[in-house]
Amino acid sequence: MDILSHLTPMFFGLIAAGTLIGIIFGAIPGMTATMAVAVCLPLTYAFGLQNGIALLLGLYVGGISGGMVPAVLINIPGTPSSITTTFDGYPMARRGEGERALKIGIVASVFGGLFSAAVLFFFAPVLADFAIKFSYVEKFLIILLALTVIASLCSNMLMGIFSGVLGVWLSLIGTYSITEGGNGEPRLMFDFMQYYLIDGFSLLPVLIGIFGLTTVLLDAEKGFKDETGQGPISLKGGAKFKFSVFKGQLTNLVRSSSIGTFIGILPGVGGSAASVLAYSQEKNFSRDSSQMGKGAPQGIVSSESSNNALTGGALVPLLSLGIPGDSTTAILIGAFTLQGIQVGPLFIGNNIDTWYLMIIALLAANVMMFGIMYFAIRHIAKVIEVPKYILYPLIIMMCVVGAYAINYGIMFDVWTLLLFGIFGWVAHKIGLETVPLIIGFILGKSAEVYFVKSIESYGNLSIFFTKSPIAMFLWVLIAVSVAFAIYLRVRNRRQPTVES
Amino acid sequence: MKAILSKTCLAVLATAAIGVSASAQAADDCPIPGNLRVVIGSTSTGGDTYQASSMVVDKLADQLDINAKVDAVGVMPGFQALERSRHGNTIMIFHDGAYLGNLYGVNGYPNIFDKFVVGPTVAINPGNAYLVPKNSPYQSMSDIIEAAGEGKKVKVAIQPGGVSEIGLTAMKNAVRAKYPGKESNLVAVNTGSQADKNQLLFDGAVDVINGSVQANEQYTQLPEDDQKAMRFVWITAREKTIAETNEEGMGDTTREQLLQYVTPKSSVPMSEDEDFTFDKEFFLLYNKDMDPAAIKCIDNALAEVYKDDEFKDQLKRSFFVPDYKPSEEAAGYLKEKNDEYKTIISNLKG
Numbered sequence: 001m002d003i004l005s006h007l008t009p010m011f012f013g014l015i016a017a018g019t020l021i022g023i024i025f026g027a028i029p030g031m032t033a034t035m036a037v038a039v040c041l042p043l044t045y046a047f048g049l050q051n052g053i054a055l056l057l058g059l060y061v062g063g064i065s066g067g068m069v070p071a072v073l074i075n076i077p078g079t080p081s082s083i084t085t086t087f088d089g090y091p092m093a094r095r096g097e098g099e100r101a102l103k104i105g106i107v108a109s110v111f112g113g114l115f116s117a118a119v120l121f122f123f124a125p126v127l128a129d130f131a132i133k134f135s136y137v138e139k140f141l142i143i144l145l146a147l148t149v150i151a152s153l154c155s156n157m158l159m160g161i162f163s164g165v166l167g168v169w170l171s172l173i174g175t176y177s178i179t180e181g182g183n184g185e186p187r188l189m190f191d192f193m194q195y196y197l198i199d200g201f202s203l204l205p206v207l208i209g210i211f212g213l214t215t216v217l218l219d220a221e222k223g224f225k226d227e228t229g230q231g232p233i234s235l236k237g238g239a240k241f242k243f244s245v246f247k248g249q250l251t252n253l254v255r256s257s258s259i260g261t262f263i264g265i266l267p268g269v270g271g272s273a274a275s276v277l278a279y280s281q282e283k284n285f286s287r288d289s290s291q292m293g294k295g296a297p298q299g300i301v302s303s304e305s306s307n308n309a310l311t312g313g314a315l316v317p318l319l320s321l322g323i324p325g326d327s328t329t330a331i332l333i334g335a336f337t338l339q340g341i342q343v344g345p346l347f348i349g350n351n352i353d354t355w356y357l358m359i360i361a362l363l364a365a366n367v368m369m370f371g372i373m374y375f376a377i378r379h380i381a382k383v384i385e386v387p388k389y390i391l392y393p394l395i396i397m398m399c400v401v402g403a404y405a406i407n408y409g410i411m412f413d414v415w416t417l418l419l420f421g422i423f424g425w426v427a428h429k430i431g432l433e434t435v436p437l438i439i440g441f442i443l444g445k446s447a448e449v450y451f452v453k454s455i456e457s458y459g460n461l462s463i464f465f466t467k468s469p470i471a472m473f474l475w476v477l478i479a480v481s482v483a484f485a486i487y488l489r490v491r492n493r494r495q496p497t498v499e500s
Numbered sequence: 501m502k503a504i505l506s507k508t509c510l511a512v513l514a515t516a517a518i519g520v521s522a523s524a525q526a527a528d529d530c531p532i533p534g535n536l537r538v539v540i541g542s543t544s545t546g547g548d549t550y551q552a553s554s555m556v557v558d559k560l561a562d563q564l565d566i567n568a569k570v571d572a573v574g575v576m577p578g579f580q581a582l583e584r585s586r587h588g589n590t591i592m593i594f595h596d597g598a599y600l601g602n603l604y605g606v607n608g609y610p611n612i613f614d615k616f617v618v619g620p621t622v623a624i625n626p627g628n629a630y631l632v633p634k635n636s637p638y639q640s641m642s643d644i645i646e647a648a649g650e651g652k653k654v655k656v657a658i659q660p661g662g663v664s665e666i667g668l669t670a671m672k673n674a675v676r677a678k679y680p681g682k683e684s685n686l687v688a689v690n691t692g693s694q695a696d697k698n699q700l701l702f703d704g705a706v707d708v709i710n711g712s713v714q715a716n717e718q719y720t721q722l723p724e725d726d727q728k729a730m731r732f733v734w735i736t737a738r739e740k741t742i743a744e745t746n747e748e749g750m751g752d753t754t755r756e757q758l759l760q761y762v763t764p765k766s767s768v769p770m771s772e773d774e775d776f777t778f779d780k781e782f783f784l785l786y787n788k789d790m791d792p793a794a795i796k797c798i799d800n801a802l803a804e805v806y807k808d809d810e811f812k813d814q815l816k817r818s819f820f821v822p823d824y825k826p827s828e829e830a831a832g833y834l835k836e837k838n839d840e841y842k843t844i845i846s847n848l849k850g
């Protein structure tokens with residue numbers, strides 16, 4: 001078989017190197033899997049298609065997985081899709097369970113990754129046919145469903161919704177880009193801002209500003225006087241990792257991995273929506289979600305299994321339709337075009353060896369990611385034992401470098417980082433809820449595009465209810481999700497009363 | 501240990517010295533920095549702009565013995581980076597969209613002929629195309645023009661303000677010439693990526709989409725009962741441009757078959773005796789203050805690059821047509837092209 005000749009030490013070496021580099025990229029705030037793949041894309045010339053793809057898939061899997069490290073240890077999502085990992089990962093790290101949280105994340109990640117690789121292998125063409133049933137209308141409803149998580153996550157419903165709407169509003173600053181079918185006209189800004197804000201605020205600088213810089217500012221306000229080498233966060237003292245933590249988590253793992261894979265299949269919806277959606281579904285439908293947001297392993301399981309499941313999912317439309325499922329696979333497609341290979345509905349049939357090699361590379365990347373991270377994490381987790389007066393300047397430096405690099409050297413992105421860092425600090429003071437705000441910011445732009453395009457394509461509002469059975473089903477899910485959030489809130493409010 | 505250290509230091513110093521003298525020498529011959537950043541007007545690394553730019557820049561860097569990197573920054577950041585780079589550290593590669601955006605009045609698009617120096621053309625992507633579902637009643641462009649003329653609304657999915665829209669403008673122009681006042685029956689459905697345009701066709705929300713031979717050819721091979729199956733109705737390139745592509749064409753569609761969708765066989769009249777054609781051409785843009793000697797140097801280097809038949813074959817294998825014109829000739833040619841399309845666009849507006 002021809003395929004065996006490609007399974008060389010070089011092939012597996014490149015997967016390992018890619019995975020390791022990807023983990024490093026993912027773990028540095030502001031650097032993402034997408035950036036790792038973009039930086040290494042020209043190398044595919046030198047390596048040839050098969051080896052090049054091995055490297056890029058390693059980077060992809062490693063980059064997505066590495067995002068959990070800063071999310072857990074320093075409360076900064078390494079990649080946008082690890083935002084929900086911060087909700088439970090960081091509280092666990094604060095009580096001395098950083099290593100445990102990371103190991104839970106790693107196991108959940110490898111499960112999600114392998115699950116989606118299996119789905120990709122067995123069902124790619126079928127799922128691609130199903131994915132095209134999702135038009136602008138259904139995609140808008142999926143975004144709306146993901147936005148309902150705001151109702152579950154906020155501590156004050158009214159303020160949470162206000163913060164979410166504010167996040168959506170902030171995401172709309174800039175132009176409705178012609179590359180998305182808009183009119184290219186600037187809005188929500190003064191004329192003098194146009195030069196900088198024509199493309200709006202970039203997601204990553206906003207994200208690391210609100211999460212990273214704000215944390216630094218809030219801690220700086222309290223002062224680091226009591227720290228003389230031993231920070232308040234320690235690796236010792238908390239519960240140790242045991243595989244038994246996954247007992248009763250199978251439903252969560254499978255549901256979250258399915259959500260991640262499915263969102264990956266839908267072009268343009270994005271990885272952040274996957275983890276947000278999986279997290280909200282676990283919060284709504286698990287037997288006991290009372291500890292979620294306070295350091296519950298199930299939150300990390302849902303977040304990490306879903307965002308890693310995105311990898312296989314996003315490859316489904318890429319390899320079955322020639323359409324990238326997310327921003328990273330949009331770059332991955334370049335590896336094929338640079339080699340002059342057409343990617344479309346006939347790709348798998350015409351390139352069967354490449355297809356098998358990609359599946360092998362994806363499986364190997366997940367296994368290697370597990371091997372590298374699981375055994376190295378004990379050392380990586382020690383970062384939280386570094387005194388904050390040393391750690392925080394380094395974090396700020398990494399954030400600034402990451403923000404500057406994210407769009408190939410735009411200084412305004414650094415100002416965005418600083419601006420939103422201060423904004424996050426102010427928001428904390430006046431009681432705005434930053435998590436709903438950032439979710440609104442992440443999903444706002446997609447919601448606008450899908451909403452406007454639905455109206456433009458079909459002409460009336462009723463289409464959102466009548467377009468298809470899938471649309472109706474999504475409305476049911478939205479209603480159930482909101483109802484559950486309200487029910488849980490009422491129940492939680494009553495419980496202390498009953499106890500008292 | 502000390503000996504190893506001093507040897508290493510010496511080696512590093514020697515390498516640095518060689519590097520400095522090489523750069524100095526390069527600077528004498530050709531005032532181009534040793535590290536050249538090439539921004540492109542697209543954020544996609546899977547698209548034709550990145551593909552063509554990578555191939556050309558790779559060869560150019562070899563020829564000039566410099567480091568060069570292509571950054572897929574997009575249109576506005578690309579223009580802004582170019583504006584800031586007075587010393588030639590950053591140059592840009594883009595296609596006809598650079599001036600079409602200005603002609604369509606898209607916010608932020610400058611008049612590139614005033615604001616920048618238009619450099620050499622490097623390649624043509626002959627694949628700009630329009631497609632219909634395989635089971636569509638429209639068999640040709642004439643059918644579409646006639647349908648619009650007879651009062652039927654024909655929805656066309658495009659990305660506004662550029663290469664994607666110019667074909668629709670030409671269609672409207674053709675309808676207006678034959679059926680004055682009926683051109684509004686061709687309705688633009690503005691959308692974004694190719695995936696979005698395809699999706700609109702799958703949904704039955706539009707009748708025609710703008711696409712490309714590269715991105716859509718495989719869909720034309722699907723059986724008619726497949727929801728995703730499409731059919732070309734028009735390739736906007738000139739007949740002689742398609743004739744310059746490889747005989748094998750693209751995928752399972754041969755050059756001979758592609759020629760069936762090009763003027764004169766597929767006709768969108770621009771005037772009584774001329775059909776509209778559009779070749780999507782890639783060219784370089786420089787900062788207005790770029791040293792003319794550096795421009796000349798890049799021209800000369802590219803002239804050498806395009807003498808290499810192997811490179812031209814490489815471009816053709818990726819379905820590009822090699823198209824080198826030195827800066828001065830390219831600027832005049834593109835300005836002429838700009839003026840021609842300006843007339844069509846303003847006629848329709850007026």
